[in-house]
Amino acid sequence: MFVAIGLVPQNEPFENLISLDERGYVASDERCLTNASGIFVAGDCRTKRIRQVSTAIADGAVAALAACDYLDA
Numbered sequence: 001m002f003v004a005i006g007l008v009p010q011n012e013p014f015e016n017l018i019s020l021d022e023r024g025y026v027a028s029d030e031r032c033l034t035n036a037s038g039i040f041v042a043g044d045c046r047t048k049r050i051r052q053v054s055t056a057i058a059d060g061a062v063a064a065l066a067a068c069d070y071l072d073a
């Protein structure tokens with residue numbers, strides 16, 4: 001038997017810095033932006049439907065390129 005107890009994000013240290021959703025995940029979409037300019041988010045800690053290694057890695061690439069765009073602007 002495998003007991004699935006669920007997941008609880010540990011984003012409290014950032015709650016005064018960036019918006020969290022109602023479940024405590026960093027509010028974001030597929031662009032990996034947060035509501036704070038210059039702060040990006042990737043992986044399981046953000047709002048998303050599928051939390052797997054493959055989606056976390058994709059987020060990393062998206063967030064890094066968003067950070068490059070931010071620095072270039």
Ligand SMILES: Cc1cc2nc3c(=O)[nH]c(=O)nc-3n(C[C@H](O)[C@H](O)[C@H](O)COP(=O)(O)OP(=O)(O)OC[C@H]3O[C@@H](n4cnc5c(N)ncnc54)[C@H](O)[C@@H]3O)c2cc1C
Nearest residue numbers: 007010013042043044045046050051052053054055056057
């Ligand atoms: C039991 C289980 C089985 C899974 N099986 C699969 C599977 O078979 N296939 C699959 O694709 N995915 C699987 N997943 C999901 C996968 O592990 C995650 O989606 C993926 O690891 C998310 O990557 P991440 O980098 O966002 O977060 P994590 O891999 O959780 O990395 C976050 C890192 O941040 C560190 N950290 C946390 N707080 C701080 C802090 N304050 N300062 C510094 N560092 C900090 C943590 O120690 C950790 O190393 C599984 C998850 C679980 C729990």
